[in-house]
Amino acid sequence: MRIKSVKILGENFRSLEANHLFDFNITERKNKISTKVFAGLNGSGKSNLLELFAEIFYYLELYHLPETTDKDKDGQNVGFVIEYFLPISSKDFEDLKIKPSKDGQVLVRILKELNELPEFTATTKGEKDFKRFDELKFSAKLLPKKVIAYSSGHNELLSNSFDKIKYHYFSCTENLKKQNSSNVDISRLLYLGYSSNFSIFVSNMLLAKGENLTYFKKILGIKDLKSFRITINYYDYQNRQISLNERLVKNIESLKKCATTFIEPRVKDKQQLILDFKVNQATKEAFKHFFGDTSELFKVLYELDYLNLYTVKSTTRKTMLNQHKSFNHSDEMPKADPSDLVFRVEQIFIEKIIDKKRNVTKGIYYKALSDGEHQFNEVVGSVLMINEPGSLFLLD
Numbered sequence: 001m002r003i004k005s006v007k008i009l010g011e012n013f014r015s016l017e018a019n020h021l022f023d024f025n026i027t028e029r030k031n032k033i034s035t036k037v038f039a040g041l042n043g044s045g046k047s048n049l050l051e052l053f054a055e056i057f058y059y060l061e062l063y064h065l066p067e068t069t070d071k072d073k074d075g076q077n078v079g080f081v082i083e084y085f086l087p088i089s090s091k092d093f094e095d096l097k098i099k100p101s102k103d104g105q106v107l108v109r110i111l112k113e114l115n116e117l118p119e120f121t122a123t124t125k126g127e128k129d130f131k132r133f134d135e136l137k138f139s140a141k142l143l144p145k146k147v148i149a150y151s152s153g154h155n156e157l158l159s160n161s162f163d164k165i166k167y168h169y170f171s172c173t174e175n176l177k178k179q180n181s182s183n184v185d186i187s188r189l190l191y192l193g194y195s196s197n198f199s200i201f202v203s204n205m206l207l208a209k210g211e212n213l214t215y216f217k218k219i220l221g222i223k224d225l226k227s228f229r230i231t232i233n234y235y236d237y238q239n240r241q242i243s244l245n246e247r248l249v250k251n252i253e254s255l256k257k258c259a260t261t262f263i264e265p266r267v268k269d270k271q272q273l274i275l276d277f278k279v280n281q282a283t284k285e286a287f288k289h290f291f292g293d294t295s296e297l298f299k300v301l302y303e304l305d306y307l308n309l310y311t312v313k314s315t316t317r318k319t320m321l322n323q324h325k326s327f328n329h330s331d332e333m334p335k336a337d338p339s340d341l342v343f344r345v346e347q348i349f350i351e352k353i354i355d356k357k358r359n360v361t362k363g364i365y366y367k368a369l370s371d372g373e374h375q376f377n378e379v380v381g382s383v384l385m386i387n388e389p390g391s392l393f394l395l396d
Helices: 046-064 070-074 090-096 136-142 157-178 194-207 210-220 246-258 281-291 294-311 314-321 371-385
Strands: 002-008 021-023 080-087 105-112 119-123 131-133 146-150 189-191 222-233 261-263 270-278 343-355 360-365 391-395
Touching: 002 046, 046 070, 046 080, 046 136, 046 146, 046 157, 046 189, 046 391, 090 136, 105 136, 119 136, 131 136, 146 157, 146 371, 157 189, 157 294, 157 314, 194 210, 194 222, 194 281, 194 294, 194 343, 194 371, 210 222, 210 371, 246 270, 246 281, 246 294, 281 294, 294 343, 294 371, 371 391
Parallel strands: 146 189, 146 391
Antiparallel strands: 002 021, 002 080, 080 105, 105 119, 119 131, 222 270, 222 343, 261 270, 343 360
16 A cells, blocks of 8 residues: 555644645555655654544544444544555455556545545546545445554554544444344454554464564574463453354354363353463464464454453443544553453463574563564564555554
């Protein structure tokens, strides 16, 4: 995916001026990531631009979710024009009734006037020949396949849009669960934070292939993943039993089949599941059989992490759904004790290379790696793992 331009309509977005066209270099090198690097003094607006993209795609994702209210779809305080080149499949070209381009990409333009619904258009012929798509099933095909964000510093505002969408995703799956359905895709917008760090590492170490895995292990100085644990507590903040949709139940059963051992203890009528994985070739083959590749495994672990919203009071969840974009979610979101989390990946034990020349290794816990190594895992690990064409990374 290559962003061509963006313009804010209405009021300024923090330090970014409204009605100013931010136009980007759109040159492309085959088999290379299309990168845009923002460099400047503190306060020049680098983070604000990333936050703007996050807000735009948050709104567009919310617009396409079932259960979204008319007020949310109108987006009264949201106004923008964005253009980007998006690679799409031959089936998408067929569904959209657009003649395929040589490079398999469409130029997408989305106009969202204040107090109006967004207008989705796309073309492969030229900038004067856009075709409009009003039906949600077609306009959804013009969205990025993934929007992944990460911040290594204290820019908590970048995570706001992703925190909000988590609550909307959770609300959707809760409503669909009552209808015995599990067809909502809740993995388009992903924020890489503390909890996802472990899932990224485990997914890459289990299922990354060839050069990707060699590079990943070389930079981190790791010989192999030795073992890890997944714990699931089937109860919410009121100690009530959690019921899961069909997709989650199926994925948990698959994790059981990959585990070396598992137990399901009951403590004071609270159901638990503890899965221990001693990692060897058979373990990796089992994960490959049930989950396919790194991206699919991470998607499953990320979705299970949404269950941790059951540790948040229902009144707080409703409040979070309606907060203004300037509200800093990270300051207000409750922090659960790790032992109370519904889902967690923990006790990751690795074989760390201490002396490369003499091939000396030492067993340590993954948490013992440096902060820089953890950041490397978040950034490079996610890029190696999420290889779906049409993905956008917002890395601050």
